[in-house]
Amino acid sequence: MLTPPAAIEAVLFSAGEPLSKKQLATLLGIKPPELAVALTALGDQLAGRGLSVIETEDEVELRTSADAAGIVKKLRETELTRDLGKGSLETLAVIAYQSSATRSEIDWVRGVNSSASLRTLLMRGLIDGKDDPADKRRVRYNLTTEALAHLGVQNLRDLPRAEELRAGTQAVMEEKAAADSALSE
Numbered sequence: 001m002l003t004p005p006a007a008i009e010a011v012l013f014s015a016g017e018p019l020s021k022k023q024l025a026t027l028l029g030i031k032p033p034e035l036a037v038a039l040t041a042l043g044d045q046l047a048g049r050g051l052s053v054i055e056t057e058d059e060v061e062l063r064t065s066a067d068a069a070g071i072v073k074k075l076r077e078t079e080l081t082r083d084l085g086k087g088s089l090e091t092l093a094v095i096a097y098q099s100s101a102t103r104s105e106i107d108w109v110r111g112v113n114s115s116a117s118l119r120t121l122l123m124r125g126l127i128d129g130k131d132d133p134a135d136k137r138r139v140r141y142n143l144t145t146e147a148l149a150h151l152g153v154q155n156l157r158d159l160p161r162a163e164e165l166r167a168g169t170q171a172v173m174e175e176k177a178a179a180d181s182a183l184s185e
Contacts, residue, residue: 101141
């Protein structure tokens with residue numbers, strides 16, 4: 001059985017994003033004062049290591065420590081100078097040919113989780129993310145002008161067979177939505 005600090009470390013590591021203290025306490029089945037003690041203990045255990053606990057009034061996140069900034073910066077620079085991999089290019093294509101897409105739409109088309117590819121494309125400034133007007137809980141990704149320059153086109157209409165592929169993709173997405181709707185009835 002994990003100690004509360006170890007459990008917090010595992011949950012924060014796997015989340016990869018800030019969690020509310022309330023949610024964290026609920027997940028661990030502990031009260032807020034116990035959470036505060038466990039967070040302090042975890043912070044003490046991580047001192048001098050490559051990770052640290054970052055806390056706001058309401059949220060907690062596991063991040064690389066300030067001492068590791070130099071080496072992490074080198075890693076990021078290395079990532080940015082590499083060629084885009086197959087997954088990132090596929091993800092870029094899905095976004096380009098749909099004009100914009102959510103992560104779930106990209107995952108559905110590719111058949112795999114696209115989180116790493118999206119991260120790479122965001123870091124390189126080839127895509128940006130904005131709230132989906134239809135559902136504020138989702139992010140809709142769009143190509144940036146940097147991506148168009150990278151692809152050697154001036155606008156999305158210049159992509160090969162753009163209208164044909166966009167129409168085909170839209171038809172498949174509508175069929176899936178209709179099938180999902182029929183299943184839920």
